[in-house]
Amino acid sequence: MRIARFTTGEDPVFGLVDGAGEKIAEITGDPLYTKIELTGATHLVEDVRLLAPVIPRSKVIGIGKNYADHAKEMGGEAPAEPLMFLIPNTAVVGPGEPVVLTSLTSEVHYEGELAVVIGRLCKDIEPEEVSKVVFGYTCADDVTARDLQRGDGQWARAKGMDTFCPIGPWIETDLDPSALSIRTRRDGELVQDGTTADMVHDVATLVSHASKAFTLLPGDVILTGTPAGVGPVEGGQRVEVEIEGIGTLSNPFVRR
Numbered sequence: 001m002r003i004a005r006f007t008t009g010e011d012p013v014f015g016l017v018d019g020a021g022e023k024i025a026e027i028t029g030d031p032l033y034t035k036i037e038l039t040g041a042t043h044l045v046e047d048v049r050l051l052a053p054v055i056p057r058s059k060v061i062g063i064g065k066n067y068a069d070h071a072k073e074m075g076g077e078a079p080a081e082p083l084m085f086l087i088p089n090t091a092v093v094g095p096g097e098p099v100v101l102t103s104l105t106s107e108v109h110y111e112g113e114l115a116v117v118i119g120r121l122c123k124d125i126e127p128e129e130v131s132k133v134v135f136g137y138t139c140a141d142d143v144t145a146r147d148l149q150r151g152d153g154q155w156a157r158a159k160g161m162d163t164f165c166p167i168g169p170w171i172e173t174d175l176d177p178s179a180l181s182i183r184t185r186r187d188g189e190l191v192q193d194g195t196t197a198d199m200v201h202d203v204a205t206l207v208s209h210a211s212k213a214f215t216l217l218p219g220d221v222i223l224t225g226t227p228a229g230v231g232p233v234e235g236g237q238r239v240e241v242e243i244e245g246i247g248t249l250s251n252p253f254v255r256r
């Protein structure tokens with residue numbers, strides 16, 4: 001299933017998107033917490049505004065340097081253990097929403113990533129149990145202020161500023177994440193072209209590792225790292241993250 005959150009001008013609701021990504025069938029509640037029941041209302045995707053498919057209640061967990069080629073382009077090696085950081089939920093925006101670049105930074109990079117959405121409360125789980133707690137997958141752009149990342153000594157501002165965590169366009173619940181093509185385009189130019197098969201630590205390992213440190217709650221999001229090819233993005237440009245089996249997340253960047 002593809003689960004989207006959207007608005008037609010009223011309060012946000014959830015819906016199931018068809019395979020072509022053209023139609024949405026509205027459902028009654030939040031599918032993270034309630035059984036999926038159709039309301040009978042349907043819309044064309046082009047007639048609604050898609051929103052972030054989930055607003056994490058507690059946290060977005062980021063993973064740094066989880067593709068060897070990206071670790072290399074950043075001037076290092078992939079860490080032996082997954083390197084985790086936290087992004088506040090106020091950084092999350094949906095498809096089509098602008099990423100706002102402020103005067104705090106003059107060097108911002110895109111990072112196309114596969115995002116895991118947690119479906120069940122869990123703690124201390126082993127990799128073999130991870131499929132039971134994953135709700136689904138979506139696309140993410142782990143937008144990063146490289147100047148702040150270098151200067152601050154930790155990554156809270158660099159990756160956690162408002163609008164720096166676009167996710168969407170929807171959550172795909174039926175997906176094997178082990179070998180998916182992941183591509184990023186900046187103003188239409190292909191700038192990242194990787195596969196999730198090249199992750200240093202796979203999804204099961206990452207979720208298990210995170211759960212050893214943090215209780216994971218329904219709606220928590222784990223970003224799984226970016227392939228090689230990160231680079232700058234300026235106000236006025238648009239970044240698209242396309243993942244096989246999910247779809248394309250597209251966001252304009254604006255400078256204020």
Ligand code: MG
Nearest residue numbers: 111142225226
């Ligand atoms: Mg990243």
